[in-house]
Amino acid sequence: MDESRSGCPINVSVEVLGDRWSLIVLRDIMFTNRRHFRTLLRESEESIASNILANRLRDLLAAGLLTRDDPGRGHRVTYSLTEDAIELVPVMAELAWWGVRHRPTFAPMRAKAILLHDGGPQMWQAFMEELREQHLGIPLPTPRTIRVSEQLDAAGAAVLAAIS
Amino acid sequence: MDESRSGCPINVSVEVLGDRWSLIVLRDIMFTNRRHFRTLLRESEESIASNILANRLRDLLAAGLLTRDDPGRGHRVTYSLTEDAIELVPVMAELAWWGVRHRPTFAPMRAKAILLHDGGPQMWQAFMEELREQHLGIPLPTPRTIRVSEQLDAAGAAVLAAIS
Numbered sequence A, B: 001m002d003e004s005r006s007g008c009p010i011n012v013s014v015e016v017l018g019d020r021w022s023l024i025v026l027r028d029i030m031f032t033n034r035r036h037f038r039t040l041l042r043e044s045e046e047s048i049a050s051n052i053l054a055n056r057l058r059d060l061l062a063a064g065l066l067t068r069d070d071p072g073r074g075h076r077v078t079y080s081l082t083e084d085a086i087e088l089v090p091v092m093a094e095l096a097w098w099g100v101r102h103r104p105t106f107a108p109m110r111a112k113a114i115l116l117h118d119g120g121p122q123m124w125q126a127f128m129e130e131l132r133e134q135h136l137g138i139p140l141p142t143p144r145t146i147r148v149s150e151q152l153d154a155a156g157a158a159v160l161a162a163i164s
Helices: A008-017 A024-032 A037-042 A051-063 A089-104 A106-137 A148-163 B009-017 B022-032 B037-042 B049-062 B089-102 B107-136 B147-162
Strands: A067-068 A080-081 B067-068 B079-081
Touching: A008 A024, A008 B022, A008 B089, A008 B107, A024 A037, A024 A051, A024 A080, A024 A089, A037 A051, A037 A089, A037 B009, A051 A067, A051 B022, A067 B147, A080 A106, A089 A106, A089 B089, A106 A148, A106 B049, B009 B022, B022 B049, B022 B079, B022 B089, B037 B049, B049 B067, B089 B107, B107 B147
Parallel strands: none
Antiparallel strands: A067 A080, B067 B079
16 A cells, blocks of 8 residues: 555556556456467457557566466467456446447447446356456356356357348 | 547547546545545645646546536636546446455545445445536435435544544
8 A cells, every 4th residue: 555646445446457558458368368468469459569568468467467377488478367357347347338338339349348237247257257267277166058258259249240 | 439449348438547547536526526626636645746637637528527617717617527427436336346355445445435335336326316416416316314425424434533
């Protein structure tokens, strides 16, 4: 707390996440499972620059929101979300819902945001469980027939097909 | 959307709100009803600089998150939240809840964030109604014995008294 501008819970969150790119990098890892530098760079919808991506990955590692494995020479580094980052799902959902209502957005991405909003905290919890399995190796506490990540992808794909 | 980095609902929100100060200025207007430049400057827990405050107020006006009255010579300008800004209450609540759980925070402010989390969407709606009354002149749809803003202030004051 001594290093923060203040001990306000909103402020401490903004200090970690309040820049133009950190949440975008976390979003890509969280919702599209991009785990490697090159994939995050090449598939970026916002065309993130490589130096900015490198800086943000470094900052997110330092802030305890990401970890990276050490695969040895010739192998690609894989980034994983930490529990701290996984618990940003409700923040992402509310930010997306605000964007849907108050700014122009792209229909397929809007469909995913609306689904995530309509699913509410129950869907957010289920999605966090999936992320814990994927990123932290924690088995799903309850079996499921269809994953939230699959539902989100399907919602986006259906709208994309309809407008293509 | 053409001017955005992408049409992703999270991205468009981050483009408006993703800097180190915009959410902090909105937080002060929203939760402590500071409506004038001088009050926002002098009472800032994060010691915002006057040039940064002026810039952020200008940007938030341009983005449609604030309006300002035109009181004429010698009178103080009053800033008001727009409906767009008022609907950031759930984002503020989730950001604060993340901060409470994952970063050191100051106990009185933490108490307010915990109350806002525990109150959930029902409390957030009630708080938004109060903000609409205060900032937009829209009468409260339902009468209430105690306001959410009063509950939050009381929660913070009780903890402050206990540790002082």
